[in-house]
């Protein structure tokens with residue numbers, strides 16, 4: 001039977017049909033051999049009422065997603081490392097008994113905090129919720145966080161402090177279509193979410209698309225002919241946006257009536273931007289002052305206060321993954337406030353969430369400081385409300401734990417966790433300064449990884465648990481717009497793979513027999529419990545039932561009751577702050593934490609490719625995608641390449657304060673001469689990146705650090721491919 005569901009990858013959650021492929025009766029399947037795909041994928045166009053995010057489009061990743069279901073090395077049985085260091089197949093009972101026994105012994109000897117859990121922004125809402133509950137109720141540990149800390153946390157922190165709420169887009173994506181101008185800061189939408197580009201058409205047509213990026217990406221190329229590309233020096237987006245706001249304020253382009261009515265301290269906008277006149281910003285950012293003025297005027301002309309059709313300010317990871325990411329997003333929000341955009345129909349500020357359930361994954365309790373419903377774990381009322389749903393006393397719930405980088409940094413140390421359970425994250429590829437992370441994982445007494453394939457992290461584990469993935473399970477995801485969508489099962493999981501929900505239930509019952517039955521394995525039962533636990537919270541799902549979703553309703557949170565229509569657009573009548581006004585936070589530019597210097601004179605920036613998703617654990621196993629983008633490369637400006645004496649296909653060594661990587665060269669004038677770009681989907685790239693943290697969001701500075709680039713004499717191997725020391729791996 002054809003099944004309506006959504007793509008497994010990014011937060012656009014493109015709607016798809018899955019058509020099961022009939023199997024030959026009795027067809028045997030050899031172990032380790034790729035099976036034919038069990039489903040075929042067809043894009044599904046949603047009506048305007050249903051939320052037309054992809055308008056019937058899919059990107060290459062979405063079209064080929066079924067291949068991951070039948071990856072030749074798909075995990076189908078639990079694995080336990082034996083005395084000789086080999087991972088050996090075992091039964092589920094044996095694996096879960098072993099994990100529970102080891103956890104129990106560690107907690108008796110070292111306390112509950114000696115066990116930690118690490119989640120992922122790709123987990124369904126049900127799994128993310130159950131993971132947070134498992135950590136707090138079954139393990140009684142505060143040490144739980146997730147890889148979303150590496151993605152959207154700076155935008156979340158900035159919007160929480162400005163608006164009192166964090167929903168990536170506080171409006172439907174389709175609202176972008178009517179705008180005459182859109183400012184994209186650090187987002188390469190054309191490669192990360194290609195179907196979303198159609199929503200930029202109105203702004204492109206009006207000449208109002210403004211893209212801030214140190215590279216001339218496919219998204220920046222959308223400004224060709226009409227529009228503006230501001231090719232800022234890496235790590236200077238904050239100064240650039242302060243200058244844009246300076247122009248808006250000093251040329252009389254601000255929406256003064258909006259500022260007087262809806263903002264707590266308009267004068268703070270003037271104070272924080274007064275010193276950032278365009279000529280000064282040009283010296284910091286490398287963007288000509290004339291281009292800064294032109295961009296500010298373009299945005300202002302589209303703002304409602306000046307009779308424009310609408311204007312949006314949007315941020316992506318390029319702006320956010322910095323040690324000042326929260327302040328950069330704050331500057332973008334301040335610009336939007338100066339223009340009078342948030343809460344106006346057809347205008348606003350938004351963050352383009354990346355991971356598939358990056359929105360829902362940050363709402364239901366897998367963050368160190370949070371309980372379901374986007375409640376704070378240090379809020380007594382929130383603790384009481386959630387404890388009542390979980391059947392425990394509020395004081396039994398642990399307090400806030402360590403954030404992701406700090407948690408990883410503490411593993412195996414005298415005061416840190418001795419065991420780690422990982423669900424939905426390949427952190428040995430995706431964490432910054434990853435050689436340090438590898439050392440910390442090696443120092444653990446117990447590493448348990450639940451995954452669908454033997455990822456780089458799973459291969460280091462003591463116990464590997466094979467779990468189900470998208471087309472094999474039911475559940476819900478929350479899109480970048482805050483809309484809840486249904487994931488539906490279309491095929492059987494292979495071998496003995498089980499849902500993460502069954503892992504939590506099995507371990508909870510072993511650890512605390514009184515919890516037998518307290519962790520449902522039916523995703524609908526888990527979701528209904530999530531609705532109760534979120535009721536009254538910021539992200540209130542109480543009224544969003546599976547029945548309503550299955551009936552085709554497009555429901556955005558908050559939705560506090562069954563009869564409630566949901567909330568597609570926030571802030572129309574005010575902001576959820578104590579006085580109903582948006583808060584202006586004064587911010588200022590500061591340099592990259594690991595800034596360029598004589599022995600590392602270029603900036604290293606990392607980013608995504610069209611073909612791959614996150615750590616590549618899934619997309620590297622899709623032959624079409626792996627063949628199109630098989631290995632890491634470094635983009636160099638022609639001047640840099642000439643100075644090094646390398647050309648296309650040559651080989652360079654990238655050295656930062658943390659690690660070294662060899663990569664093939666791609667020469668392109670689309671990059672700044674002071675910048676080197678490397679896609680981050682490949683193992684060892686994050687050996688180079690910096691784990692300096694944003695003081696508010698605890699986001700590491702993935703996006704900019706100093707790098708030395710040297711030429712590596714290349715040799716050709718027997719297969720004709722280039723070889724050098726390390727062969728593309730860290731030397």
Ligand code: SF4
Pocket residue numbers: 007008009010011012013014054057058059060061062063192193194195196
């Ligand atoms: S990866 Fe994102 S943009 Fe591509 S098909 Fe999937 S949901 Fe759509």
